Amino acid sequence: MSATSDELRYVYAVCRPLDAPLAADLTGVGGVPPRQLHHEGLVALVGPVPARDFAEEPLRAHLENLDWLSETARAHQRVIGALASVTCPLPLRLATVFRDDSGVRAMLEEGAERFWRILDRIDGCVEWGVKVHLESADSSDKYSSDNRSSGNHSSDKQTSATAGATSEKPLSGRDYLRRRRQQRTAQEEGWQRAEAFAQRLHEELSRHADDSRLHAPQNSSLSHTPGRNILNAAYLVPRAHSEEFVELVDGTKDEDTAGLTVELTGPWAAYSFTGDDAESGGGAGRSR
Known part of the structure; x- marks a missing residue:
């Protein structure tokens, strides 16, 4: 032609x-x-x-x-x-x-x-994408709070009532700084827990894939997904093992992932594994 x-x-x-x-x-x-x-x-x-x-x-x-x-x-x-x-x-x-x-x-x-x-x-393979998002920083205390993650609603009500009762009283400089330190500590603990969870998840999923690829975290304003993107990874999985892989990701719902969202996308063509640089791999893969 x-x-x-x-x-x-x-x-x-x-x-x-x-x-x-x-x-x-x-x-x-x-x-x-x-x-x-x-x-x-x-x-x-x-x-x-x-x-x-x-x-x-x-x-x-x-x-x-x-x-x-x-x-x-x-x-x-x-x-x-x-x-x-x-x-x-x-x-x-x-x-x-x-x-x-x-x-x-x-x-x-x-x-x-x-x-x-x-x-x-x-x-014989397809690509699956897995993302982990941590809720926005202004609600990160929800993630790290033992009361909220355990469903202690009465404690929440008491805290709200106390906050309402004292909301009209101006904070001293010392109290303000103390609260700011507590907020930063809670936020940092939330990030550390999220990153540890994402690392464990990536290592586990990589063991059930032929290859894996870590991508740069997505900007939430571009992806239209709220919160901070902790993990943005792709996994090259044999079609025959895709159901097992999906069940593995779904199993994270049974874990303590308060404040985290695990997103699974696919199956896709192997976009992330078609470059020569992918031959070095992003993690341990299963033998075939």
């Missing part, structure tokens, strides 16, 4: 030849169905996109447009998700484009060794 001067090739992922067809109604960027481009045993999933949007200059401008970026990312993920349901793909970066099919084939040929190495590593 030859390309026209106003058309480029958008590449979603690289994979092995598919054992099952993709959904007939699957569409990608621009509402166009993706197609398979074969080259020496590898497959690139590609689709045509207009140069007016994806050539270097207009693409740079579009990437500053959050609405355009969000729409493109959803279309990209839609194709990757469909592909992950029938194989273990190596997803490429958002907006990876080439001039024509020849450029895509050249990419497959030049990167063949790396592609095969990564495809072998992620074969």
